[in-house]
Amino acid sequence: MKLSAGTSAQPNPVSGVEREPDALPSGASAAIAARLDRLPSSRTLWKIIALISLGGLFEYYDLFFTGYVAPGMAKSGLFSPDSLGFFASLAGIKVAGFGTFVFSTFAGLWLGVVLFGQLADRYGRRPVFTWSLVWYACSTVIMAFQHTGEMVNVWRFIAGVGFGVQLVTIDAYISELTPLALRGRAFSMNQFVSFCIVPVVALFAWRLVPVAPFGLDGWRWVVLIGSAGAAVAWFLIRQVPESPRWLALHGRVAEADAITTDIERRIETETGTPLPAPHVEVPEEESAGRFREIFARKYWRRTLMLSVFNMAQVIGFYGFAAWVPTLLIARGINITHSLQYSFIIAIANPFGPLVGTYFADYLERKTQIILGLIVMGVSMLGFAHATSPVVLITLGVVFTLAANIMSYAYHSYQAELYPTRIRARAVGFVYSWSRFAAAFAGLAVGYFLNLGGALAVATFIAIAMVVGITVIGVFGPSTKGIALEQISH
Template identity: 85%
Template sequence: MSETESAKIAARLDRLPSSRTLWKIIVLLSLGGLFEFYDLFFTGYVAPGMAQSGLFTPASLGVFAGLAGIKVAGFGTFVFSTFAGLWVGVVLFGQLADRYGRRPVFTGSLVWYALSTVIMAFQHTGEMLNLWRLIAGIGFGVQLVTIDAYISELTPAALRGRAFSINQFVSFCIVPVVALLAWLLVPVTPLGLDGWRWVVLIGSAGAVVAWFLVQQVPESPRWLALRGRVQEADAITAGIERRVEAETGASLPAPHVEPVQDDGEGRFAEIFSQRYWRRTLMLSVFNMAQVIGFYGFAAWVPTLLIARGINVTHSLEYSFIIAIANPFGPLLGSFFADLLERKTQIVLGLIVMGVSMLAFARTNAPAMLIVLGVVFTLAANIMSYAYHNYQAELYPTRIRARAVGFVYSWSRIAAAFAGLGIGYFLHLGGALAVASFIAIAMVVGIVAIGVFGPSTKGVALEHISH
């Protein structure tokens, strides 16, 4: 494979202006990932309904009841299974996108978790519910890794920040939908079927629709060129260029070919090489820290509201109101996503998350709880799109998916066990103890990114990775 040809493909993509063609690709990819977010976020909202179905008694949990030995019980086993599946997906199968391509792995994982979740919806024991939740988690774990690599490689350097913010704006639009469906369906049994099962099935049906939409998304030309499939990469790039020129009515500028190329066969061991081990360590620590705040609030918000004296019905209602804020964080970020350094956006997001969580734990006024929940959610989702972009930028195309999978896997492990921490501190000292736990984790994330993270704003992927 000619390194010069690979560098030319990258340069041609990076000189593309903002256009309907580019944003259509980003939106279609985002729609493909929409129901992955649906699956992730229904976890906390369907918990009361699952518990009422008797799925979390020791007898129903079967082999999963053994998790009581590490203090995982009841609904905690479902959370644990979710993130254990995600961990397996990103660690063991995240590398598939580097080997077989972004597109087939992206669409295949969509089918995987949609089918697995349908099967899960009809389980009547906690043991089988958790087993199929773990299997489904593998599918959307793979997709989480693949979509970050996909977007970073298809988007010009000057637009990467906004591309990730729009991606997460679209994806997070589903969160208030999940909360609303849970609020309306979990307390009832339409057609004799538990309401929580309807919530799960609706998400799977939507994922099937998303699968048809993402068939319009091309393979990553950067990945194709790296694998020696230069003619295919050229054809896809040329097609995008023609559409962009037709939309803008102007000729594209000459591509500026960078002297540094991304070449060679990727190996997993390379993420620990002299060039990348510091980034790998920094991102691994950060991922463990940030997820304690992100999912510590998102997955537990109804329970945390109950701990502040709100009853179950109002807890779901307030959770829905807070959930409406989810897409507005990335939308707000789209105005400065390519103006501020990615690491600056991450650090500011973590600071606001820590402060607002501490304030949330010290107030009892319903209106103030909602306001602080909204502020936390906005900050968390600004931080989220920024770090998804950031970690995908720090590695070359040949190892991007497996590297992102490895560092991201630490957030899956941390999330699985953070549930234990949240439950423990909630029992020990209520919402204030949980808030203190989250705030400390945010400080760790701030130090990791703020002190050790490199700058990436507006820099070509091929330069960042060197």
Template identity: 80%
Template sequence: MSETESAKIAARLDRLPSSRALWKIIVLLSLGGLFEFYDLFFTGYVAPGMTKSGLFTPSSLGVFASLAGIKVAGFGSFVFSTFAGLWVGVVLFGQLADRHGRRPVFTGSLLWYACSTLIMAFQHTGEMLNLWRFIAGVGFGVQLVTIDAYICELTPASLRGRAFSINQFVSFCVVPAVALLAWVLVPTVPFGLDGWRWVVLIGSAGAVVAWLLVQRVPESPRWLALQGRVQEAKAITVEIERRVEAETSTTLPTPHVEPVQDDGEARFVEIFSQRYWPRTLMLSVFNLAQVIGFYGFAAWVPTLLIARGITVTHSLEYSFIIAIANPLGPLLGTVFADHFERKTQIVLGLVVMGLSMLEFAHVNSPAVLIALGVVFTLAANIMSYAYHNYQAELFPTRIRARAVGFVYSWSRLAAAFAGLGIGYFLDLGGVLAVATFIAIAMLVGIVAIGVFGPSTKGVALEHISH
């Protein structure tokens, strides 16, 4: 029964046209997910303030000082704690959304993030700062896995590309905002509280506001139908249809139902089954590779600019200018996201990232350096929205969150150590060595997706997963 009803619900959702009602849901979900980006990107900007507070001396770090054995020292321990928390979140708790629903896990992770970050902002030793950073990372690691599954399941097949591009546009709008906040606040001590603490607290307060907004987002009807909660799934679908018809003043076409088997027991080991293991391996390798370029540049851009001869003051200014480009890549994607294969967009993004990074290592003009930084950022964020969509499409609803969590976890693990690699190559051979390292990683990602990735454009989720 759940299989039949799930097929009917899927068909009804996939025949919905573009409408304000649908985009409102996507924007609300995106606002909820915005703070994962805020949190990740404030990491590099608050570093000087945290270091000035004396939080990263060996005595302050306590047990975290032992990370020096793997060459993780000082502020690097904070970065390591961030991505270690993300990794634990996506690996151990990503499955919660498959078991308990997209909505409760998504909203719960927002509260988790808000509370743990609030506590983190008032820590006075590096040891406790890193502990609460790890705990916060677990929370928003779960959130990111859930939001990909959520958007994928609520959006019609013909609009999935645009949905993810708008999601990432909203999320990346926070990057220049956090860069500006850090620029203004970190050097100051408003009301006797270190500026970096205010940057953290603003993120925590914003997450609470986002939690209030996403209370208006419905549960995934696809997930409900698979759990046998058919009446709830129908009620949500009917309400969405009613709003769309009222807005567009048209009668929706009759849904074309094609029953697809998707009612098996949800088990983690299924991602290694004969049907899915090639996709699991492909996406795991891709995630290991892409994060080296994505965060390798974003987190190190001020340092890389200094290495190209730019002063510290100007490097922060230029970094802010480059940061402004972050939301523009996904915004451009709204024009073509559903017109080209997702894998094609990912591959082209990786190509541009690799080439622009190699050129970045050879030029000295500040204007050209900024231009190349903007090009790299645009390509990286087009690649980002496309692959978040792509990896959520490749697995069935019953295991989507845990599958995305597993393959995405490799990017979190790689990010925890990518900074070590960037630092090593920068010391070994300057920006050219870093650029070569990133370009090779991009080539690995290109081969993984370009050679082994299936096509998904305009295809129903239930068909892609088979």
């Protein structure tokens, strides 16, 4: 039910608390934020988080099939110099041909977050989320039917632009819809749902990549399955409301009030108890955000810190995730067994965020990030020296669990450090450095693998983890138990 702004004082039909005539218009964003932050854990809230996560599920499928389809794409001859076209010029720095595919993936992600990440601040979280999903699903279908490495890379780049935009929007969406006390768990559950798809794509790759069902290369089937799932997710995400915080900040007070009121009504019906009175924090500045504001006095240190951190963490995260089968082959495992072992390691992906639900809101966010980076660096160095399949799989599982705990924690952390008016563009900018670094890290991993094998790759990753630990540990502010509007001040 919509409540018009500026009406006479009347009982709130949800909480039974009287609302002053101008309560919403005079401090709309602060009032809406206060009402959202006092909401308890409920099926209603977790359903919203689940729907957002399902929308992003196949974006993770799309990201993670990168490593698992590599052996099949190479077997198809897509990375030979003749097939790569202008990408073949990278052979001059001895980069493995598959590195060009990784490069194209993350170069597209980088362009998406830099050029289009701000769209969610301008047009809203919901429309940008849904249409970016359509963009990358269609682009990926087209990519699946290309027959040269050159055109596969071109369409991979275009698809990357789409899911680059979506990654940024998800972080802003969840941080704004989730109550203060549940923010950490909301991000851990989001990543749990998202990472559930990784074992699925690994299983499909294991069973399909070595064969060619109906005469179509197995890797193409893996790609097409993800795009079909994304089409289903598009319909699911349309059930998610727009961010009331964003609506209120853009003067659409009645819509923000209506969505918040509906959520409140459903939660009260579900719990059978009235909601507590909202506590209004320091109101956020109600003005149109500008890109240059992320470099203003309040935020430039955070922007610099997160930019450096994102470049460092992604070297470890995707340096392993995008190269698991290839790294196993470098340790003497054949293609079939490397895909089998990769599937076993991939099963661990959802369990990192799931474990995190027990401490996500009790342990400082930056502490979770630092501990994750430490374990990633140590386990990767161990992986480079191991030869036993059992030890390789165990270390791969440990690395994956740590990486995914670190992942949900930093996704939550960086979204918390900026106000609603610039949240998407700020997250997009700092996150873009991870895409930029990942694009070149893909080339670098190929180079180091060629130069010194898995040990050279592990050393490269460990150094990056030390950089990430340093910048977060020294310059990262605390956010545990603090409202978004207060953090932005």
